[in-house]
Amino acid sequence: MESENNETKISKVPKQLPEEEGGTFKELFKFALIVIVIVVPIRLFVAQPFIVSGQSMEPNFKDKEYLIVDELSYRFSNPTRGDVIIFKFPSQPKKYLIKRIIGLPGETVSIENSSVIVTNAENPGGFVIEEPYIENKTDSENFTLTLSDDEYFVLGDNRPVSSDSRVWGALSEDMIVGRPFLRLYPFSLISIFPGIDQVVYNN
Numbered sequence: 001m002e003s004e005n006n007e008t009k010i011s012k013v014p015k016q017l018p019e020e021e022g023g024t025f026k027e028l029f030k031f032a033l034i035v036i037v038i039v040v041p042i043r044l045f046v047a048q049p050f051i052v053s054g055q056s057m058e059p060n061f062k063d064k065e066y067l068i069v070d071e072l073s074y075r076f077s078n079p080t081r082g083d084v085i086i087f088k089f090p091s092q093p094k095k096y097l098i099k100r101i102i103g104l105p106g107e108t109v110s111i112e113n114s115s116v117i118v119t120n121a122e123n124p125g126g127f128v129i130e131e132p133y134i135e136n137k138t139d140s141e142n143f144t145l146t147l148s149d150d151e152y153f154v155l156g157d158n159r160p161v162s163s164d165s166r167v168w169g170a171l172s173e174d175m176i177v178g179r180p181f182l183r184l185y186p187f188s189l190i191s192i193f194p195g196i197d198q199v200v201y202n203n
Helices: 024-046
Strands: 047-051 066-070 084-089 092-103 108-112 115-119 142-146 151-155 176-185
Touching: 047 176, 092 108, 092 115
Parallel strands: none
Antiparallel strands: 047 066, 066 176, 084 092, 084 176, 092 151, 108 115, 108 142
16 A cells, blocks of 8 residues: 555645735736736737738738738838838728838839839939849839839839739828738748848849
């Protein structure tokens, strides 16, 4: 027979918590309140989850990818050329799109056949943007747009199927929500700041 010291023992839960544990539920409530105070603002103003829908950013962003979007950075610095951004569709603000910034405020963006040319104060003669991240370009396309001081020119990486600034014009800065910070799904493509690893600009 085994000795008493080897017995597994359990005890009944007391009907009332001891005095020193009487504040447990209050502590849980406080913890829940703290979580709400911290998490909700982060969810609303710092980062939001988005799911990619469509093919306009292929091959760099594909349908059904799950992204966490950084909404904080652009409060302290301006978007830059090459950034992939999430923004409210100008004509339907409840709809969100994902595109890449090509033209910055005050610049003129021209498209000649499949080449994108940017003219600005530093480059009055214009320069051609190198875009190694593009697999599908458009041919025989000619377009020119000059941006105001609070506008951006955005394009999809999959040009033939993208509805972007070529179609609906410049993007106002106040419509920009943020930029992808994390790609969480599919798991094989998890990455930080996806979509910028192949960006090359010669200005």
